[in-house]
Amino acid sequence: MGKNGRGRNHMEQKETFYKTVWKIALPVTLQFLLQSSFSVVDQIMTGQLGSVSVAGIGLAGKFASIFSVLVSAIAAAAGIMLAQYIGQKDEQKADRSFLVNLGMAAILALFFTIVCTAAPRQVMEIYTKDTLTCDTAAGYLQIYAVSFLPMALTTLLSAFLRCAEAAALPLAAGIAAAAVNTLLNYVLIFGKCGFPAMGITGAAIATVTAQVAGCVLTLGMFLYHRRTQRRYWQADGSREKEVRMQADGSRVKEARSCTVPRTKRGARFSSAFHMEKEERLQYLGILLPILICEFFWSLGENVYAAIYGHIGTQACAAMTLTSPVQVLMIGAMNGFAQAAGIMVGKSLGRNDYERAYREAVKLMLCGLCGSVILSVILVLVRDSYVQIYRVEESVRHITKDILLAFAVISPVKVQNMILGGGILRSGGRTKYVMYIDFIGTWLFGVPLGLLSAFLFHLPIAWVYFILSLEECVRFAISVFLFRKKGWMRSL
Structure with a gap:
């Protein structure tokens, strides 16, 4: 092939790469931001009710985040397996891995629902000794817990659709x-359209209703997608060709690459639950490290929340006010992590290790550029942001300081999200990320947080920045493992 031919091939691969990134990352990012908007809208609207309401929702959200992180871990395991099996075009294993993970997520959701509805006050007493804040948080958590099961189903169904490159469906x-969620928050929190003003109780009811609606719609999208895609496959397993009509009425046949798992000979979807011993061991080898990793990371985040809560109600409220910004900024980059896991995983499934490594580097660079731009914007608008809330001036001042610290550390957080949450896991070697997170959180983050808060009695903004330095430790270890290439494996 001549130079021109090689050049055209390179340009085509480059265009395909960015087209695929756009197709996966943009819908995933938008969906993540919309999902996160449930708590963000709650916090902004209840921010008009005072510091106690803000702190209460923030602390309840911290415990709820343990469930969210764990169900996301199950979805991550499903995504790893689905991406590789779809890359291998092994639809039977893909169906099986999806259903097993769906069952695990449902069991986890039921457990957390029972705990939060039966003993919400006991849970919240772990975070704060302030009686009023504790009561507020417990009331919110007890209602919010009803959303756990629909949230679990939505998360797993969305993971399947993303791996099938149909991320736009769960986005809708x-x-x-x-x-x-936004409409009901306005109506129920402030008592509009003839409803009584329910405060944070209304916020919780709005969130539950919205989660149920989102789950029903996502399930409908999922069933529609599977039924539509199955048309491209013949009963004997060979590919059909899509027939479409041109404007002049002539028929054109074009081969469609169907990456969605299909059920062999119309077998019932439920039959895919059966796993051989080797598959079970492989599945547990992928899932358990992710669950352990995410649980201890989330537990560490809750230790951080307890540290902020014991510093004082104003400090806790200020940290809660930064949560919408943190969620939106990290969420804006989340699509790159998801795209990394799917694209790199598919390349590994095809044993194309060179392409997997090349795509991983490009995605890291995209994430770095995007996160730096967002950090600069945050520094410029943080003064205007804090004016949204009706809280004490001292709380606004603390919030601005925390936002500055977050802007500095955010690019490193994003790189860790792309590396740990996408690339290093894509080959199924999830133990790597488990060790990295444990070292970062428990050997550095938690000790630094405790020392800076209770030994040196530093302001909360400095406490947050110092404990966040554990992100730098994670990044250093992750880059070392990435360059070693031991994570690159086909299942």
Whole structure:
């Protein structure tokens, strides 16, 4: 092949790469932001009710985040397996891995629902000794817990659709759910349209209703997608060709690459639950490290929340006010992590290790550029942001300081999200990320947080920045492992 031929091939691969990134990352990012908007809208609207309401929702959200992180871990395990099996075009294993993970997520959701509805006050007493804040948080958590099961189903169904490169479908459901959440928040929190003003109770009810609506819509999208895609496969397993009509009425056949798992000979979807011993061991080898990793990371985040809560109600409220910004900024980059896991995983499934490594580097660079731009914007608008809330001036001042610290550390956080949450896991070697997170959180983050808060009695902004330096430790270890290439494996 001549130079021109090689050049055209390179340009085509480059265009395909960015087209695929756009197709996966943009809908995933928008869906994540919409999902996160449930708590963000709650916090902004209840921010008009005072510091106690803000702190209460923030602390309840911290415990709820343990469930969210764990169910996301299950979805991550499903995504690893689905991406590789779809890359291998092994639809039977893909169906099986999806259903097993879906069952695990449902069991986890039921457990957390029972705990939060039966003993919400006991849970919240772990975070704060302030009686009023504790009561507020417990009331919110007890209602919010009803959303756990629909949230679990939505998360797993969305993971399947993303791996099938149909990320726009759960995005549509997410838009509708976000609209329901925002409208009901306004109506129920402030007592509009003839409803009584319910405060944070109304916020919790709005979130539950929106999550249920989002789950029903996502399930409908999922069933529609599977039924549509199955048309491209013949009963004997060979590919069909899509027939479409041109404007002049002539028929054109074009081969469609169907990356969605299919059920062999119309077998019932439920039959995919059966796993051989080797598959079970492989599955547990992927899932358990992710669950352990995410649980201890989330537990560490809750230790951080307890540290902020014991510094004082104003410090806790200020940290809660930064949560919408942190969620939106990290969420804006989340699509790159998801795209990394799917694209790199598919390349590994095809044993194309060179392409997997090349795509990983490009995605890290995209994430770095995007996160730096967002950090600069945050520094410029943080003064205007804090004016949204009706809280004490001292709380606004503390919030601005925390936002500055977050802007400095945010690019490193994003790189860790792309590396640990996407690339290093894509080959199924999830133990790597488990060790990295444990070292970062428990050997550095938690000790630094405790020392800076209770030994040196530093302001909360400095406490947050110092404990966040554990992100630098994670990044250094992750880059070392990435360059070693031991994570690159086909299942």
